[in-house]
Amino acid sequence: MPTMTTRSVLAPVAVPTLHLAFDLGNLRWALAFTTTTGAPPRLRMCPARDLTTLDQEIARAKAHFNLEPNALVVSCYEAGRDGFWLHRALTARGITNTIIDSASIEVDRRHRRAKSDRLDATALLSLQLRAVAGDRRSWHPVNVPSETAEDWRHLHRELALLTRERTRHRSRIKALLVAQGIRLTTMRHLPTQLVRLRRWDGTPLPPYLRARLDREWDRLATVLQQQRSLVAERRTLLATSPDPAVRQVRQLLALRGIGEVSAWLYTMEFFAWRGFRNRREVGALAGLTATRQLSGRLTRDLGISKAGNVHVRGLAIELAWSWLHHQPDSALSRWFTERFAAGGSRQRRLGIVALARKLLIALWRYLETGLVPTGAQLKPGAAT
Numbered sequence: 001m002p003t004m005t006t007r008s009v010l011a012p013v014a015v016p017t018l019h020l021a022f023d024l025g026n027l028r029w030a031l032a033f034t035t036t037t038g039a040p041p042r043l044r045m046c047p048a049r050d051l052t053t054l055d056q057e058i059a060r061a062k063a064h065f066n067l068e069p070n071a072l073v074v075s076c077y078e079a080g081r082d083g084f085w086l087h088r089a090l091t092a093r094g095i096t097n098t099i100i101d102s103a104s105i106e107v108d109r110r111h112r113r114a115k116s117d118r119l120d121a122t123a124l125l126s127l128q129l130r131a132v133a134g135d136r137r138s139w140h141p142v143n144v145p146s147e148t149a150e151d152w153r154h155l156h157r158e159l160a161l162l163t164r165e166r167t168r169h170r171s172r173i174k175a176l177l178v179a180q181g182i183r184l185t186t187m188r189h190l191p192t193q194l195v196r197l198r199r200w201d202g203t204p205l206p207p208y209l210r211a212r213l214d215r216e217w218d219r220l221a222t223v224l225q226q227q228r229s230l231v232a233e234r235r236t237l238l239a240t241s242p243d244p245a246v247r248q249v250r251q252l253l254a255l256r257g258i259g260e261v262s263a264w265l266y267t268m269e270f271f272a273w274r275g276f277r278n279r280r281e282v283g284a285l286a287g288l289t290a291t292r293q294l295s296g297r298l299t300r301d302l303g304i305s306k307a308g309n310v311h312v313r314g315l316a317i318e319l320a321w322s323w324l325h326h327q328p329d330s331a332l333s334r335w336f337t338e339r340f341a342a343g344g345s346r347q348r349r350l351g352i353v354a355l356a357r358k359l360l361i362a363l364w365r366y367l368e369t370g371l372v373p374t375g376a377q378l379k380p381g382a383a384t
Contacts, residue, residue, distance in 0.1 A: 016067050019132070020058065020095075021125035022077035023117045024048070024086070030117035032125040033061040037133075041125055043118050051089060076128045078102045079142045087144055098131075100124070103307070104140035149273040152245060155234060156265050160311075162227045169220035176213060180205065190217050234264060245272035248367055255366075256377050257326030262319050269311050271367050279361040287313045288357040304353060316356040323359055331374035332358055 016035065023030040025048060033042040042061055046053050062071055075090055076098040090097040105127065107113065130138040145153075170187065177184055181200030184193075194210055205213070237246055238253075238260070245267055252263035276282050283289045287308030293300040306313065324333050332355060340351025362373040372378065 015072060017072040017074055017132075018058070018062055018065065018067055019125060019128055020061070020073060020075040021121045021128055022075065022086075023121040023124065024077055024080060024082050025117060026081075028117075029054075030121040031057055032118070032121035033058075033065070034125055034129070035065045035067070037126075037129050039065070041122055043121065045117075055093070072096070074098075074128065074132065076100055076124060078105070078124070084144050084150065088147070098128075099142040099144060100127075101140040101142050106138075143274065145273050149245070149268075152268045152272070155230060156261070156268060157311075159227065159230050159234075159261075162223050162230070165223050166220065166227065169216055169223060173213060173216050173220070176209065176216075180209070187217075234260070238264075248272055251367060252363065254378050255327075255372070256379055257323045258319065259322075262315055262322075265311060265315055266363065269309055271364060276364060279364070282361050282364050283357045285309055285312075286316055286357065286360055288316065288353060288360065312360075316360055317352060320352050320356040320359055323355070327373075327376050330376045332362065332376075334375070 019034050021032045023032075027048055029046045029048055031044045031046055031054075033044070034040070042064055044057050044061075046057055058073060059069070062069060073093075073095040074097075075095050077086065077100065079099050079101055084099070087097050087099055105124070127138045173187060173190070174184060177197070182197055184190075187193075191214065194205060194213060197205055199205065237243075238249060248267045248271060249263045252258050252266060253260065270285070274285065276285075280289075284305070285308040287304060287306040287310075289305050291302040291305045293302060323330070324336060327333055335358070336351055336355045340348050340354075343351070359373075365371055366373060
């Protein structure tokens with residue numbers, strides 16, 4: 001998998017340029033065109049996902065603003081359900097496109113805010129002009145993965161979804177039986193158990209309840225079968241795939257305390273394609289950086305930002321606890337013990353977040369340079 005990522009950063013443009021902002025909907029798209037800050041925007045509607053009509057509207061906009069047919073086009077849209085396919089389609093047409101993190105867009109809080117597709121497209125167009133002029137804080141662009149990197153993420157995300165579904169089915173079966181005064185210690189042989197189960201008064205389960213439990217068990221069995229299939233596929237890839245991303249997974253697995261799930265998710269969601277430049281970017285993208293309010297003599301700690309990748313952030317805390325257990329002699333574990341272990345439970349919970357951030361940065365450096373975290377041990381027979 002390529003480790004390069006598309007980093008959409010707009011630069012000041014000296015040649016005549018057509019600026020385009022999208023407001024994407026399921027049925028139609030709102031398009032806002034302009035060339036300069038002072039020019040009134042040209043607003044048009046386009047059927048959703050109709051690239052032929054989009055090409056025609058861009059050509060008409062160039063003619064409207066007296067631009068050459070081959071004039072540069074700079075576009076943007078908010079990250080959302082449409083994902084990255086439109087970005088790739090625009091890039092293939094020679095258009096410089098930026099995908100924007102929706103949460104980073106400024107909102108006027110003085111009064112109730114009017115909202116429509118046209119207003120949103122116009123507002124996004126104004127932010128694009130500010131970004132082109134050099135205002136780097138007008139928005140936060142989203143890094144676009146390669147198609148291969150995006151495809152790799154489906155395996156572990158589907159596994160996470162199946163795990164949640166498995167829990168829901170099991171909980172539903174137990175709840176249906178508890179409502180009849182029955183508590184199961186195991187449901188491994190549930191289909192045969194249902195015949196023998198008796199309610200609080202010694203009577204068998206009602207027929208419709210039994211039928212529902214049978215169907216719920218069938219759905220649970222399907223989920224378990226798919227889960228086993230995906231785990232087997234992942235292990236086959238780990239054993240045979242020559243892909244650079246899978247090699248990074250194997251490198252992480254060489255460390256004690258890091259298992260298959262965490263190594264795969266860390267690599268495919270985070271390390272394999274992001275192209276981090278420094279440790280601050282690593283911590284920020286995981287949402288593990290501290291946020292504070294400073295005003296005069298008032299200082300208020302708001303906790304971590306939670307602005308990054310939710311998949312990685314949730315796992316980072318679990319992995320930090322695992323690291324303390326399996327790597328007690330590492331420098332990171334000793335740091336946690338000296339700073340937080342003697343405190344109460346709240347102090348340890350605060351410390352584990354700090355450890356998670358430090359560990360994430362240490363693993364990034366380990367993958368980038370091959371330098372094993374100080375004091376950490378490798379699994380027997382492992383080679384980095």
